[in-house]
Structures are given as C-alpha cells and as structure tokens.
Amino acid sequence: MKLVVGLLLAAALPLSAENPKKADSMTLPEDLPALLPDKPLPTPDVVRATLPNGLVIQVVRKDGVPLVSVRLVVRGGLSDDGPSEPGFAQLLADALKEGTAGRSGPDLATAVQGAGGDLATGALPDSLTIGVSGLATKTPLLLDLVADVARRASFPAEGVARVKALAHERLETDESDPAFVAARAFSRALYGSHPYGVIAPTAASIDAVTSEGLRTESRRRLRPERSLLLVVGAVDPAVVTAEAKRLFGSWKGSGEAPPPAPEAKSPAGTRRIEILDRPGSVQSVLVVGLLGPLRTSADAGALELAMTIYGGAFTSRLVQNLREEKGYTYSPGAGIQWLAARGTVRSRAAVRNDVTGASLGEIFYEMTRMATTEPTDEEMERSRRVFVGLKAISLQTSPGLADELSRLWVLGLAPSEIGLTTETLAKVTKADVKRVSKRYLASSRALVVAVGDAARIREELAPLGAAE
Amino acid sequence: MLSAAALLIPALLAPPSGAPSPRMSLPVKTRVLSNGLTVVVSEQPGSPVVGLTVLYRIGWRLEPKNRTGFAHLFEHLMFGGTPNAPKGVFDRVCEGSGGTNNGQTRPDVTIYWESFPSPALDRFLWLEADRMQTLAFEAAALDNQRDVVKEEIRVNVQNDPYGLFEYQDLPKALFDKWENAHDGYGDFHDLDAASVADVKGFFAAYYRPNNAVLAVVGDVPAEEVFSKAERFFGAIPRGETPARPDLSEPPRAESAVVVKESALAKTPALGMGWRMPVRTHADAIPLLVLGELLHNGRAARLYAALVEGSEIATEISGGFNPFQGGAWYDGTTLLLSRIAYKRGVPYAKVLAAVDAEVVRIAKEGVPAEELSRVKTKILADWYANLESRFGLSMELAQAIAFDGRPDGFLEFPRRVEAVTGKDVRRAAAWLVPSGRATVVVTPLKGEAGKAGKAGATP
Numbered sequence: 001m002k003l004v005v006g007l008l009l010a011a012a013l014p015l016s017a018e019n020p021k022k023a024d025s026m027t028l029p030e031d032l033p034a035l036l037p038d039k040p041l042p043t044p045d046v047v048r049a050t051l052p053n054g055l056v057i058q059v060v061r062k063d064g065v066p067l068v069s070v071r072l073v074v075r076g077g078l079s080d081d082g083p084s085e086p087g088f089a090q091l092l093a094d095a096l097k098e099g100t101a102g103r104s105g106p107d108l109a110t111a112v113q114g115a116g117g118d119l120a121t122g123a124l125p126d127s128l129t130i131g132v133s134g135l136a137t138k139t140p141l142l143l144d145l146v147a148d149v150a151r152r153a154s155f156p157a158e159g160v161a162r163v164k165a166l167a168h169e170r171l172e173t174d175e176s177d178p179a180f181v182a183a184r185a186f187s188r189a190l191y192g193s194h195p196y197g198v199i200a201p202t203a204a205s206i207d208a209v210t211s212e213g214l215r216t217e218s219r220r221r222l223r224p225e226r227s228l229l230l231v232v233g234a235v236d237p238a239v240v241t242a243e244a245k246r247l248f249g250s251w252k253g254s255g256e257a258p259p260p261a262p263e264a265k266s267p268a269g270t271r272r273i274e275i276l277d278r279p280g281s282v283q284s285v286l287v288v289g290l291l292g293p294l295r296t297s298a299d300a301g302a303l304e305l306a307m308t309i310y311g312g313a314f315t316s317r318l319v320q321n322l323r324e325e326k327g328y329t330y331s332p333g334a335g336i337q338w339l340a341a342r343g344t345v346r347s348r349a350a351v352r353n354d355v356t357g358a359s360l361g362e363i364f365y366e367m368t369r370m371a372t373t374e375p376t377d378e379e380m381e382r383s384r385r386v387f388v389g390l391k392a393i394s395l396q397t398s399p400g401l402a403d404e405l406s407r408l409w410v411l412g413l414a415p416s417e418i419g420l421t422t423e424t425l426a427k428v429t430k431a432d433v434k435r436v437s438k439r440y441l442a443s444s445r446a447l448v449v450a451v452g453d454a455a456r457i458r459e460e461l462a463p464l465g466a467a468e
Numbered sequence: 469m470l471s472a473a474a475l476l477i478p479a480l481l482a483p484p485s486g487a488p489s490p491r492m493s494l495p496v497k498t499r500v501l502s503n504g505l506t507v508v509v510s511e512q513p514g515s516p517v518v519g520l521t522v523l524y525r526i527g528w529r530l531e532p533k534n535r536t537g538f539a540h541l542f543e544h545l546m547f548g549g550t551p552n553a554p555k556g557v558f559d560r561v562c563e564g565s566g567g568t569n570n571g572q573t574r575p576d577v578t579i580y581w582e583s584f585p586s587p588a589l590d591r592f593l594w595l596e597a598d599r600m601q602t603l604a605f606e607a608a609a610l611d612n613q614r615d616v617v618k619e620e621i622r623v624n625v626q627n628d629p630y631g632l633f634e635y636q637d638l639p640k641a642l643f644d645k646w647e648n649a650h651d652g653y654g655d656f657h658d659l660d661a662a663s664v665a666d667v668k669g670f671f672a673a674y675y676r677p678n679n680a681v682l683a684v685v686g687d688v689p690a691e692e693v694f695s696k697a698e699r700f701f702g703a704i705p706r707g708e709t710p711a712r713p714d715l716s717e718p719p720r721a722e723s724a725v726v727v728k729e730s731a732l733a734k735t736p737a738l739g740m741g742w743r744m745p746v747r748t749h750a751d752a753i754p755l756l757v758l759g760e761l762l763h764n765g766r767a768a769r770l771y772a773a774l775v776e777g778s779e780i781a782t783e784i785s786g787g788f789n790p791f792q793g794g795a796w797y798d799g800t801t802l803l804l805s806r807i808a809y810k811r812g813v814p815y816a817k818v819l820a821a822v823d824a825e826v827v828r829i830a831k832e833g834v835p836a837e838e839l840s841r842v843k844t845k846i847l848a849d850w851y852a853n854l855e856s857r858f859g860l861s862m863e864l865a866q867a868i869a870f871d872g873r874p875d876g877f878l879e880f881p882r883r884v885e886a887v888t889g890k891d892v893r894r895a896a897a898w899l900v901p902s903g904r905a906t907v908v909v910t911p912l913k914g915e916a917g918k919a920g921k922a923g924a925t926p
Contacts (some may be wrong), residue, residue: 028557028560028561029552029553029557029598030595031552031594032553032561032591033590033591033594034590034591035565035587035588036586036587036590037587037588038585038587039516039585039586039587040516041515041516042514042515059741064512064514064855065851065852065855066851067848067855069849069851088785089789099552105766106766106767106772106776109765109766109767110767110841111846112765112767113764113765113841113842113844114837114840114841114844114845115488115844115848116844116847116848116849117845117848118765118844123794133848133852134603134844134848135847135848135851138844224543313563314559314560314563315559315560315563315564324684357519382563382564385564385566386566386567387566387583388566388585389565389567389585389588390566392515392517392566392585393517393566393567393568393584393856394514394854395515396515396517396856396857397855397856398606398855464725
C-alpha cells in the first residue's frame with residue numbers, strides 16, 4: 001500500500017536528486033506545451049486536360065523555388081511483363097535513357113545537365129515512369145526531352161549491352177540481400193501466376209533482352225491512352241498545356257495495348273510458412289502478410305490508421321514489442337502496399353536465429369490483438385497525427401507532390417483525394433479499425449516467408465505451423 | 469538584440485533563351501538573444517509545415533585529440549535523454565506530433581533538425597531547449613550510445629568493401645594538421661576511453677547558446693518565433709567556448725600515395741584529394757564549379773573521359789568540399805575524386821587520365837556552353853536543396869554559423885553566375901599532380917592476380 005502511494009507522490013513531484021522521478025518514455029514531461037489545433041492540408045490546384053489521343057495532362061503551379069518536376073507516368077509497368085519475360089519493364093525503363101532517334105545517350109545527359117536536371121526512369125508493379133526535373137525556365141526543353149524519350153527511344157546496341165550488364169550486377173547484389181530474397185518469394189507465393197507474382201528479372205530474362213524487342217515493346221506499352229503527363233513547379237499551366245499538346249498531340253502507340261492486370265484473389269486456405277535456406281545466416285528475415293484491399297475501398301482510411309497503430313511507426317505496437325521490450329530486432333515494421341489490382345498488407349523483421357520462433361509468435365500476437373480488441377483513444381489520435389504529418393511533410397516539395405499525384409492516378413483516384421485525407425481519417429472509428437484488422441491482420445490466414453539458416457530455424461518455426 | 473531587415477533576394481540567372489529570370493523571394497530575419505543564441509527565421513506561407521534546425525558550431529575537426537569520433541558520439545547522446553525528458557521521449561513526442569527528425573555531425577558543425585506540422589512548433593522548441601539546458605550525463609546512456617556508434621561504424625565502414633576510405637585514409641594522407649587529418653568516425657580505443665566527464669566538458673564548452681544557431685522556416689510569423697525563442701531558450705546560460713584554431717594548410721609540396729588491400733573489394737577503387745584554399749579565396753567558387761564540371765553526372769568530364777571514352781573506369785564521383793557541402797568550411801577542405809576502375813588497369817593510368825583532363829582545362833579553358841550548363845546544374849541543385857523547409861533551415865543555420873549573416877548565402881547564385889572560363893582555368897592550377905594525395909584500394913593480391921593478368925599495381 002505504501003509503495004503505491006509513494007510512487008504516485010513521486011510521479012507528481014518535481015525532480016530532485018534525492019527523489020528521482022520514476023519517469024519513462026511513456027509519460028510525457030509535465031511542462032511540455034500542448035499541440036495547437038490541426039491545420040488542414042492545402043489542396044493543390046490541379047489544372048487538368050485530356051488530349052484527343054487520350055493523354056491526361058495535370059499541371060500544378062507551385063511558387064517558391066524556380067524549379068519544375070516533369071513526369072510521364074505510363075500504366076502497366078512490371079505487370080505488363082509476360083510469364084516468359086520477368087522484369088522486362090525494369091530493363092525497358094533503364095534502356096530508355098540510352099538514346100533517341102535524334103540524341104545519343106551522352107547527348108541526352110548533356111541536354112538534361114543544361115536544364116539543371118536529372119533524368120530518371122523506373123518501373124514499378126503498376127507503372128513505368130520517365131521523370132526529369134530542372135529550372136522552371138527550362139520547362140520547354142524538359143518537356144521536349146520527356147517526349148523525345150517516350151516517343152523516339154532508339155535502344156542502340158551498345159547502350160542495351162550496358163543496361164544488361166548493369167542489370168546482371170544489380171541482380172547479383174540483390175540476391176545477396178536476404179530482404180530482397182524474402183520479398184521476391186513472398187510475392188511469388190501470395191500472387192502465384194498473377195502478374196504481381198514477379199518483382200525482378202532473372203539472369204535468363206536479362207540475357208534474352210534485345211534492342212529489337214525493346215523497340216517493339218516500347219511502342220506497344222508506352223502509349224498516350226494509358227499515360228499521365230504531370231508537371232509541378234513554378235510554371236504557367238496554360239503555357240505548359242499548350243506546349244504539351246504540341247509535343248504529344250500526334251503521339252500514338254502501335255500494336256495491341258497490354259490489358260490491365262486482373263484483380264488479384266486471396267489464396268485459399270489457412271496459414272502457410274515457407275522457409276528459404278540461406279546457410280550460415282546469423283539472422284532470419286521474416287515477412288508476414290495478406291492480400292490488401294483496393295485503395296478505392298471504403299476500408300482504406302481505417303486500414304491506414306490500423307497499420308500505423310500496429311507497426312507503421314516507431315511508437316507502434318510491433319516496434320515497441322519486438323525492439324524496445326524484447327530486443328529481438330533493430331528495425332521491425334509493417335505497412336500497406338497499394339496496388340491497382342490489390343496490393344499487400346505485410347509485416348517484416350530481421351531477427352536473430354534463436355528468437356525466430358519467438359518473434360513470429362509476437363507478430364501473430366500483435367496481429368491478433370489488433371483484430372480482437374479496439375485501440376485506445378490515444379492510439380487513434382497519435383496515428384492520425386503521424387499519418388497526416390508525414391503526408392504534409394512529403395507534399396512540401398514539387399517532387400513529393402508529383403509522387404503523390406502520380407500514385408493517385410495509377411490507383412485510379414482523383415487529385416482531390418489528397419485534401420480528403422484529414423476528413424476521411426477523422427471519421428474512422430475504433431470499431432472500424434478493429435473490423436479492418438480482423439480482415440487484413442488475420443494471423444490464421446497469413447502467408448509467412450522466412451529466409452535464414454533452415455537447419456537452425458525450421459525447428460523454431462514448427463510450433464507455429466511450419467512443416468518439419 | 470539585433471534585428472536584420474527582411475531581405476528580398478532575386479535569384480539572378482541569365483537564361484540564354486531570353487526567358488524571364490526565375491526569382492525566388494526569401495524573407496529572412498535574424499535576432500540574437502541576450503545569452504548569445506542567434507535565431508533566424510524565414511516565413512513561408514502555404515503548407516502547414518515547419519523546418520527547424522539547431523546547429524552547434526562544433527564538428528569532428530575540433531574534437532579532443534585523444535578522443536577521435538567523440539563529436540559524433542556526442543551527437544548520439546543528444547538523443548539519449550535529459551532529466552526532464554528521459555530516453556525515448558524525444559522520439560515519442562516527435563512522432564506523436566506527426567514529425568520526423570535526425571542529426572548529423574560534419575567537419576565544422578553538428579546539426580539537429582526536425583520537420584513537423586506547424587501546430588507542434590512549441591513542443592519542438594521545448595524539446596530543443598530542454599537538451600540545450602542539460603543532458604542526463606549518465607554512464608548507462610553513454611555505454612548504450614557507444615554501442616550504437618560502434619555498430620554504425622561496423623555497418624558503414626568496416627563492412628564497406630572500400631572502408632569509406634575518403635573519410636578514413638584520405639584525410640590522413642592529404643593533410644598535416646591533426647584536426648584535418650584524423651578520422652571523424654573514430655577508432656574503438658578512443659570511443660571506449662570516452663567518459664561521462666568528457667561528455668560534460670564537451671557540452672559545457674561547445675553546446676552552449678552562444679555557440680548555437682536556431683533556424684525556423686515555415687508558416688509562422690518571425691516576431692512570434694523570436695518571442696517563443698526568448699521564452700524557451702532565453703534563460704539557458706551562456707558558456708566559454710574555446711577560440712577556433714587556424715585550420716588552413718598550404719598546398720602539398722609533393723604527392724603521396726597509399727595502397728591498401730581489401731578482402732571485401734571485388735574491383736579496385738581510388739580516392740584522390742587536393743587541399744583547397746580558404747573559403748573567402750577568389751578561387752573557392754571557381755573550384756566548386758570545376759569540381760562539378762569534372763564529376764557530376766554522365767555529362768561530366770571525367771565520366772566522358774574515363775568511363776564512356778576509354779573504359780578505364782566504371783564509376784566517378786566527387787567534388788569540392790564533399791563532407792560539408794557548398795562552400796561552408798573552416799581553413800581548408802578537399803576537392804575529392806573517387807573512381808572505381810577496372811581490374812588489370814594500373815592505378816597510375818587512372819591518375820594520368822585525370823591529369824590529362826585537368827591539363828586540358830588549364831590549357832584550353834572550357835567552352836562557354838559547357839560552363840553555362842554546369843552552372844545551371846549547380847544552381848538547380850542549390851534551389852532543390854532549399855525547397856523543403858528543413859533543407860532551407862539547415863542552410864540558413866550554416867550561413868549564420870559561418871558568416872554571422874545570411875547575405876553571402878543568399879548571393880550564392882550570383883557568385884556562381886559570375887564564374888568565367890578564365891576563373892575555371894585558374895582554378896585548375898590547384899589540381900596539380902604534386903599537390904595530390906591518393907588512396908588506392910585493391911582486391912587481395914591473390915584475387916587480383918587471378919582475374920587481371922596485368923596486376924593491380926604498376
């Protein structure tokens with residue numbers, strides 16, 4: 001009894017050497033100032049147009065620094081790759097920079113430098129992007145460069161050879177990374193033969209790439225009716241739109257457009273554990289997850305909050321449990337991957353061999369706790385702050401805003417979705433969070449991929465359902 | 469107690485196309501509190517986000533001589549808790565307010581920054597003032613952060629095939645003064661020797677308001693920030709900060725080469741550096757331009773000559789003042805070239821190819837069009853760095869720390885624009901072979917012998 005009273009008093013007393021406050025990171029300092037009321041996220045003014053050939057144009061005037069970001073986002077990306085050509089889109093994206101009908105690779109680099117920019121191309125499961133940034137005064141040149149690369153890439157033999165050599169090197173490096181090996185196996189096991197099942201090329205598919213194949217596929221895949229031209233920066237939208245019409249008005253694809261990826265289906269059945277052997281590993285990498293909803297689903301807002309509470313932040317349950325309390329791992333985490341035909345909801349952790357089973361047990365425990373009990377008011381409030389704060393921070397810059405707008409477009413959402421974030425999240429209830437957790441954090445139906453020394457971790461994972 | 473007037477700076481560029489010059493308005497106000505803390509504010513309307521930097525004018529060059537790595541270790545301790553806010557509170561409050569934060573130790577300054585929604589400004593001012601007031605100074609916190617720092621060194625340095633030789637070996641080969649030559653990551657012996665008394669001494673000497681700058685950028689009125697700064701930081705006592713020694717060094721009289729083998733390296737790489745003049749020297753900005761012209765991107769001279777042209781090398785990076793950026797440094801800095809090259813190529817051939825390019829610039833100068841492109845790229849990168857509010861707060865804090873006022877920083881675009889072909893030719897004279905120090909990292913001899921018959925060394 002005395003002990004309890006003593007502790008209560010101590011907590012209320014100011015700190016002194018004789019009577020140290022039993023403070024911890026969960027108790028906030030008393031004189032810490034309160035947060036002022038939230039300010040809404042500003043909604044960007046997006047000027048939109050659609051050309052007769054189907055190209056969608058979005059321009060945002062953003063004053064401040066005299067810079068501009070230009071992106072051409074093409075739907076498709078890695079999910080356009082057929083079963084015989086895994087990772088082709090990645091090589092296509094790289095090879096676009098190797099030259100056009102009128103400019104060699106070095107010419108492109110020189111022109112981009114003169115605009116103060118960097119030319120970046122890349123492929124994701126749902127999109128292929130050609131992006132360049134630079135001084136706003138150079139906007140006509142930057143638009144011309146993007147149009148030139150998208151419409152007239154030439155895939156010269158020496159450039160393609162260079163891209164293939166780099167792809168082999170990257171694959172070799174990636175395969176030495178257990179996190180990559182785990183992610184690749186996870187996608188394969190979850191999606192099966194669906195196009196999302198493949199996230200990278202193989203040595204054989206790299207070897208099979210030819211200039212001719214790249215030329216044909218670039219004309220077939222890169223086409224106006226599946227593309228968005230996005231321009232964000234210190235520019236006049238009317239001038240940019242007129243220039244874009246001139247450069248892209250006569251653009252058209254050839255051959256038959258690749259079909260959009262069909263909506264993915266959850267694999268039937270219950271929990272599955274796959275172990276990939278990496279002899280001699282001192283750590284094992286765990287990936288645990290399920291198929292997620294569409295971003296257009298009514299569950300999206302509640303799921304964002306649920307995942308922030310569960311494992312998407314430093315102060316989340318999973319991180320506090322595995323890192324702060326148990327010390328099993330340095331950087332566990334969880335998140336949602338939004339894809340146009342249903343992405344994933346997954347947790348990941350790299351843990352010591354001897355706590356592999358214990359860690360997976362804790363992950364299942366935290367998933368189940370989310371699915372069976374409601375979060376606290378404090379967790380709801382904190383997760384809203386985390387989500388909206390990080391969004392506001394990332395939207396400060398033109399590249400950040402361009403990223404968000406291109407993500408929304410790829411997922412089939414309007415630019416106004418950015419501004420709705422705060423409002424949507426405010427309506428989410430604790431019951432909503434529990435309801436979506438029950439569905440997407442269901443440990444009984446989860447797929448588990450473990451990459452590590454199989455001889456040592458198989459036994460660890462047996463009590464959780466792994467085949468012995 | 470001094471307040472500068474707001475500056476409205478046109479960003480001067482002369483686009484050859486005749487298009488209008490881009491302009492960037494950058495209102496900046498500064499005030500010095502009675503305890504010596506300089507507060508600098510740039511009001512930016514629009515997005516409800518604040519970038520905040522607290523800079524201490526102490527980096528790894530002035531850490532104690534038998535305590536290499538101490539400045540960096542200390543940076544970690546700034547996150548290790550205070551009597552009012554024990555370990556974990558900083559991160560919890562930061563994240564719970566929707567913010568992000570980090571710290572960075574550089575040669576001459578240590579920077580702590582945060583990005584957060586503006587309704588949380590008071591909280592972050594409170595947190596920064598709290599750790600400027602005092603730290604926990606506990607042995608357990610020191611041990612804990614010592615382990616974290618060692619792990620960081622294991623991952624970043626010891627596990628890197630080339631051991632980050634530009635941080636570790638190159639300064640040692642290039643400079644004479646201990647401050648310039650030692651390794652800022654530190655060795656484990658020195659880190660182990662660090663005591664709580666060292667931590668207290670370092671804090672009392674360098675982590676005082678009169679040796680610090682607070683920079684705030686966001687949708688908050690400057691006068692409001694000044695009064696809040698007074699409220700949260702005003703009572704923190706000033707300290708006695710030691711005078712800064714002269715860190716300048718004249719160019720090397722003769723070249724130096726260090727060759728080392730690495731079990732992790734699959735292919736050879738080398739780093740070379742030259743000592744640079746003081747940052748107020750007329751050649752400093754031309755050297756920055758020359759560094760960019762040689763190194764940055766596929767259009768750079770060394771890339772064209774060594775990678776695309778001759779197949780000697782596979783990767784080129786480097787430039788002027790690489791560890792701190794821009795032209796912020798005390799005394800001297802280095803111009804760095806880092807080159808990954810092919811097995812079987814003697815390193816002397818790589819050096820000769822670099823020298824040939826530098827001699828060409830010194831003799832023939834640089835075509836006006838190329839110079840204009842390079843300057844455009846430098847300015848675009850400079851602006852891109854200022855677009856985020858924490859990026860701008862960090863640059864403003866450095867400007868105040870090095871110059872005492874933001875004027876020189878705000879004139880950076882004009883100073884770059886003013887560089888002529890003649891200036892670059894003159895700058896090239898600093899990159900003579902005799903003034904150079906080189907560190908070569910090769911795969912183990914046996915391995916190199918198997919793959920490259922010509923051998924890894926000449």
